[in-house]
Amino acid sequence: MYRTHTCGELRLTDKGKTVTLAGWVQTVRSFGSMTFVDLRDRYGITQLVFEGTPEMGREYVIQATGEVLERSSKNPKIPTGDIEIKVTEFNYLNKSVTPPFTIEEKSDGGEDLRAKYRYLDLRRPPLQRALALRHRLAQEVRNYLDGQGFMEIETPYLIKSTPEGARDFVVPSRMNPGQFYALPQSPQTFKQLLMVAGYDRYFQIVRCFRDEDLRADRQPEFTQIDCEMSFVEQEDVLNMFEGMMRTMFHNALGVDIPNPIPRMSWYDAMDRYGSDKPDIRFGMEIHEITGLTRGHGFGVFDGSEYVGAIAVPGASEYTRKQLDELTEWVKRPQVGAKGLVYIKCNTDGTFKSSIDKFYGPEDLGAMAAACEAKAGDLVLVLCGAKRKTQTMLGVLRVEMGGRLGYRDPKVFAPLWIVDFPLLEWSEEDGRFYAMHHPFTAPKPEHEKWFYSDKKEDLERVCANAYDFVLNGTELGGGSIRIHDAAMQSRMFEVLGISKEDADYKFGFIINAFKFGAPPHGGLAFGFDRVCALFGGQETIRDFIAFPKNNQGRDVMIDSPSLIDQVQMDELCLESTVKAG
Numbered sequence: 001m002y003r004t005h006t007c008g009e010l011r012l013t014d015k016g017k018t019v020t021l022a023g024w025v026q027t028v029r030s031f032g033s034m035t036f037v038d039l040r041d042r043y044g045i046t047q048l049v050f051e052g053t054p055e056m057g058r059e060y061v062i063q064a065t066g067e068v069l070e071r072s073s074k075n076p077k078i079p080t081g082d083i084e085i086k087v088t089e090f091n092y093l094n095k096s097v098t099p100p101f102t103i104e105e106k107s108d109g110g111e112d113l114r115a116k117y118r119y120l121d122l123r124r125p126p127l128q129r130a131l132a133l134r135h136r137l138a139q140e141v142r143n144y145l146d147g148q149g150f151m152e153i154e155t156p157y158l159i160k161s162t163p164e165g166a167r168d169f170v171v172p173s174r175m176n177p178g179q180f181y182a183l184p185q186s187p188q189t190f191k192q193l194l195m196v197a198g199y200d201r202y203f204q205i206v207r208c209f210r211d212e213d214l215r216a217d218r219q220p221e222f223t224q225i226d227c228e229m230s231f232v233e234q235e236d237v238l239n240m241f242e243g244m245m246r247t248m249f250h251n252a253l254g255v256d257i258p259n260p261i262p263r264m265s266w267y268d269a270m271d272r273y274g275s276d277k278p279d280i281r282f283g284m285e286i287h288e289i290t291g292l293t294r295g296h297g298f299g300v301f302d303g304s305e306y307v308g309a310i311a312v313p314g315a316s317e318y319t320r321k322q323l324d325e326l327t328e329w330v331k332r333p334q335v336g337a338k339g340l341v342y343i344k345c346n347t348d349g350t351f352k353s354s355i356d357k358f359y360g361p362e363d364l365g366a367m368a369a370a371c372e373a374k375a376g377d378l379v380l381v382l383c384g385a386k387r388k389t390q391t392m393l394g395v396l397r398v399e400m401g402g403r404l405g406y407r408d409p410k411v412f413a414p415l416w417i418v419d420f421p422l423l424e425w426s427e428e429d430g431r432f433y434a435m436h437h438p439f440t441a442p443k444p445e446h447e448k449w450f451y452s453d454k455k456e457d458l459e460r461v462c463a464n465a466y467d468f469v470l471n472g473t474e475l476g477g478g479s480i481r482i483h484d485a486a487m488q489s490r491m492f493e494v495l496g497i498s499k500e501d502a503d504y505k506f507g508f509i510i511n512a513f514k515f516g517a518p519p520h521g522g523l524a525f526g527f528d529r530v531c532a533l534f535g536g537q538e539t540i541r542d543f544i545a546f547p548k549n550n551q552g553r554d555v556m557i558d559s560p561s562l563i564d565q566v567q568m569d570e571l572c573l574e575s576t577v578k579a580g
């Protein structure tokens with residue numbers, strides 16, 4: 001037997017017992033006649049006391065037997081801090097070379113080094129906690145959905161390339177020279193086919209692959225909680241998954257989220273928060289003040305489709321320098337504003353503004369009132385095209401909320417965004433794109449516009465599509481689907497996909513819909529991000545055992561890599577990049 005207990009288990013009540021532990025040596029402190037060793041495993045740390053100075057190095061794996069003693073100087077910071085083991089016998093199970101960084105709560109290793117030695121980094125408590133939380137949440141999902149009659153069904157990873165959205169990862173087929181599989185961006189079409197097949201409650205915790213440029217905190221492979229249901233309306237889906245989220249929060253964090261979870265239309269979210277994933281942990285809402293600004297000879301406002309503002313609480317004393325800094329901040333390409341107008345609502349009731357020349361105190365007061373600004377607040381104004389300006393105000397709002405400390409990761413403010421537009425016009429490509437994906441159905445009452453040829457009509461069509469948003473992050477989304485072959489074909493037509501192309505790429509699903517497809521709908525949650533937010537972290541990397549870096553590389557196994565010529569030949573591939 002390697003061990004009688006784990007390194008996180010022993011307490012004062014075990015005093016006097018003879019125990020055997022096995023684990024990794026975290027720290028060694030020698031005092032000549034005595035050596036203290038902190039022994040670690042994933043359950044915790046226990047202090048061992050050796051006589052003399054045995055050879056001991058960091059990350060040695062040892063087995064030690066001895067008596068549990070009460071410590072004279074206790075360590076209240078760790079659960080085993082009241083005891084220590086007086087070692088009478090020990091074995092080296094394996095020695096270790098000196099690790100490249102400290103393997104403790106806080107490491108001295110840089111990110112790249114830790115990524116290269118991920119298996120060592122994973123020994124650290126923060127990563128152990130992250131993976132333990134991920135495990136817990138996965139179990140909660142399975143328990144909840146199993147309890148609701150969902151079946152967990154696997155769908156294939158080698159599928160057909162149908163890029164519509166992100167780029168596909170492709171896999172060459174040796175047995176079918178010159179042809180390629182694609183890795184699924186999501187199991188979307190398969191879960192719909194399972195509905196056609198009659199499996200009316202499906203779920204899967206499943207890997208998805210998207211070959212996107214990896215903006216901050218994206219992974220080329222990530223995990224979804226993917227779900228689909230038949231004979232449901234939007235309300236049924238929202239209720240089911242509200243229940244799942246509520247259970248996950250309650251069981252994993254002991255947090256009770258609002259019941260019911262608030263809902264907001266996409267249009268409201270854009271108007272009030274300048275975002276389709278609003279952070280509602282704080283107010284500071286966006287207000288339109290276009291009407292109040294007109295006709296005062298201020299050309300910048302007069303020439304803008306939209307003027308909007310937010311009131312930043314208690315910021316009226318911002319200095320010239322701070323305002324200049326903020327102006328530079330909104331001009332950064334990530335925000336993209338041309339400039340920033342401010343109105344200081346001084347505590348003595350007066351106003352000071354960068355547009356004093358055009359607007360008197362009453363006008364400024366009216367604008368401030370429209371934004372619900374109080375004395376002591378700072379009103380920040382942006383102008384331009386409506387949605388674009390709202391989006392910029394949304395970014396500014398989140399930034400100011402962060403600066404004011406309103407974005408506490410321990411506070412959870414979930415909401416559903418509903419009533420999305422079905423389609424989104426791309427000026428650049430001169431065509432519509434599906435806002436969610438091409439399988440999303442128009443709202444039945446908007447079908448008349450869906451079959452219209454006018455762009456304005458198509459722009460008006462809403463979908464029964466919904467996103468689950470938490471603290472300014474979209475954690476999931478889905479929709480009620482098209483289940484009629486003719487309507488699905490119409491959708492491809494609206495998206496400018498030719499009949500031939502639609503048949504080539506999606507013929508299988510259009511065809512399946514001819515065989516009695518039930519009404520259905522579903523959604524998927526980004527599981528990595530769910531874990532990160534539950535864990536109070538911004539980045540998903542720590543919640544994935546073996547993640548990739550921003551270049552899509554796994555620096556531990558050094559992948560992707562070249563393959564040898566024999567493999568290339570077998571796959572009928574020729575590379576323009578030569579090994580060397």
Ligand code: ASP
Pocket residue numbers: 185186187188227437477478479522523524
């Ligand atoms: N498959 C969709 C996605 O990955 C989610 C859904 O509509 O169920 O975004």
